[in-house]
Amino acid sequence: MAYDAEDTRRRIFDAAIAEFAEHGLAGARVDRIATAAKANKQAIYLYYGSKEKLFAAVVRAKLEEVRASVSVDPGAVAESVGQMFDWYREHPELIRLLLWEALEVRDEPGESERERRDAFREKAGQLADAGPAGHLPEDARVRAAQDLLFTVMGLISWNFAVPRMCRLVLDEETEEAAFARRRETVIEAVRRLATAPPVPDAAAARPAE
Known part of the structure; x- marks a missing residue:
């Protein structure tokens, strides 16, 4: 053969x-x-x-997999979040890989980081012109979209980073029940975040003296 x-x-x-x-x-x-x-x-x-380069390739590939599998629809952010929640539940290895990366990999900019940053910029750009931030200047829209994107990621990923804590805090008997409850809660939270007006920058909001 x-x-x-x-x-x-x-x-x-x-x-x-x-x-x-x-x-x-x-x-x-x-x-x-x-x-x-x-x-x-x-x-x-x-x-x-090397082992380090293989690890970086694995993390990069898993992030690309979720990016290709689940798109964030600017017009239906909450619904997209439900799909993302399900994807992370079906692929718990990504959360573990990201946690290991945070613990063990030195924060040195490189080609891999530039690629990942560009991918997140693309996602934030898709969100920038949607929702209640549309009236803001471009820079402010992008920043609001970046904050929303990272908040969404945190709302989803923390459930799978600490599944036992999720079950205990919610006082549910099983992880399945806790995840089902959290899925609905996260979707509703993101729906409200996506439609709420952005918090104004403190410096910009302060009246001139």
Whole structure:
């Protein structure tokens, strides 16, 4: 049977997602990834260069996956949030990867960060001209959209970052019941946020002396 390089890369990538989500960057082992992928360690270094670069590629790919799978509709932000909530629940590995990244990866700007920043700028731009901030200057609209986007991300992701805490605080017997309740609450919260007038900048609102 001929060697299938693309299939090997896919198997390495899938094994790396599971390994990094479970153990983080520092705790992950290349030999375990190779064993799970039924590949050799040399192939991992050949395709990705290092464990750190493989981790960065995994995080970038998972973020691209959610970006491609769920779009934020400026005219139906709350409904989009329901889809995002469901996606994160079906793919809990992304939250774990992001938490590991926050704990272990030094904050050094690079090509990966620029790509991710550009993707978020695109999403914020889609939101900037929608909703109650439309009357504001362009810079203010963009900032309001960025704040809304990050708030939405936090409202969704925290549920899956601390699922046990979610269940306990809501006093529900199961995580399923807690998630169902939180889904409706998050959708309603975002619906209100998306239609509420933005809070004016304190410096701009202060009368001139």
